[in-house]
Amino acid sequence: MKHQNTASLLSKGYFLPKKLIPKDQIDELRKFIPNVEKLSAEQHQNYGGAYAGHVNIGLGKKWTAIYASICEIVFNETGVKLESEYCLISAGANLNLPNSFNQRFHTDGDYKLDNLIIHFYIGDVCEKNGPHELVPWSNKSFPTYANFIFGRLSGKLKTSCLTGKSGQIIIRYSNLWHRGTSNTSKVPRYAGTFVMAKKAVVTEIDGQSLNQKLGVIQSNGFKPTNFGRAYEIFSCRFGFVLGLTRFLSSLRQKSFWLSLSNL
Numbered sequence: 001m002k003h004q005n006t007a008s009l010l011s012k013g014y015f016l017p018k019k020l021i022p023k024d025q026i027d028e029l030r031k032f033i034p035n036v037e038k039l040s041a042e043q044h045q046n047y048g049g050a051y052a053g054h055v056n057i058g059l060g061k062k063w064t065a066i067y068a069s070i071c072e073i074v075f076n077e078t079g080v081k082l083e084s085e086y087c088l089i090s091a092g093a094n095l096n097l098p099n100s101f102n103q104r105f106h107t108d109g110d111y112k113l114d115n116l117i118i119h120f121y122i123g124d125v126c127e128k129n130g131p132h133e134l135v136p137w138s139n140k141s142f143p144t145y146a147n148f149i150f151g152r153l154s155g156k157l158k159t160s161c162l163t164g165k166s167g168q169i170i171i172r173y174s175n176l177w178h179r180g181t182s183n184t185s186k187v188p189r190y191a192g193t194f195v196m197a198k199k200a201v202v203t204e205i206d207g208q209s210l211n212q213k214l215g216v217i218q219s220n221g222f223k224p225t226n227f228g229r230a231y232e233i234f235s236c237r238f239g240f241v242l243g244l245t246r247f248l249s250s251l252r253q254k255s256f257w258l259s260l261s262n263l
């Protein structure tokens with residue numbers, strides 16, 4: 001059983017444990033996450049990502065109990081020893097605000113990087129309030145954006161929208177194609193996010209990111225400058241232009257043409 005789940009994580013690129021994080025731990029953590037819908041317009045100006053509706057927040061040291069639970073659940077269901085095989089390099093939460101836009105499909109960081117990303121839902125997540133959408137197996141077989149687009153157009157590449165109960169863990173590789181979807185409900189969607197790097201790759205835990213102060217909202221890829229804001233609005237409204245640029249530039253990559261010759 002264990003081996004089957006580990007194989008699913010390795011090949012499909014993600015795995016959803018059956019067991020949920022205990023409710024009391026989620027409720028405890030939830031108390032420390034501010035209600036971002038109550039932030040003033042001025043506060044919204046201070047960080048990037050508010051227009052797109054996807055922002056991050058530091059979990060401070062409140063992650064400890066949940067981290068221990070996650071390690072146990074992941075070990076019981078997959079056999080992966082997170083604590084001894086990986087270093088926790090960042091602990092925060094992804095907030096998906098009401099009226100957010102669909103993100104563009106992306107990998108977190110370089111395609112060659114195989115960090116583990118562990119999300120856990122804080123509150124129930126349904127189709128309406130911005131579930132994460134993943135492209136199974138895309139960490140293995142779609143090295144360029146052109147591969148990704150052709151896979152989508154041919155219908156070979158199917159996505160999975162991960163709805164789930166509060167406490168649901170999602171464990172995935174950082175190089176799996178994914179996105180945060182739009183939140184059409186009236187309340188923000190909260191998901192905790194731990195980034196884990198292989199011990200062999202990272203020898204020192206980045207104390208800075210782990211000690212992030214609670215309640216500090218951070219940009220999710222967009223800068224809180226005038227130019228940053230203009231770029232954010234453009235990429236939400238005219239994302240297809242950026243997609244096209246990415247598509248054309250990936251046609252110049254050798255790996256795309258090599259993948260065609262392997263068909």
Ligand SMILES: O=C(O)CCC(=O)C(=O)O
Nearest residue numbers: 054094096179180181220
């Ligand atoms: O949680 C979300 O809505 C977005 C998650 C994500 O993939 C990201 O921000 O990189």
Ligand SMILES: [Fe+2]
Nearest residue numbers: 106107108178
């Ligand atoms: Fe992401």
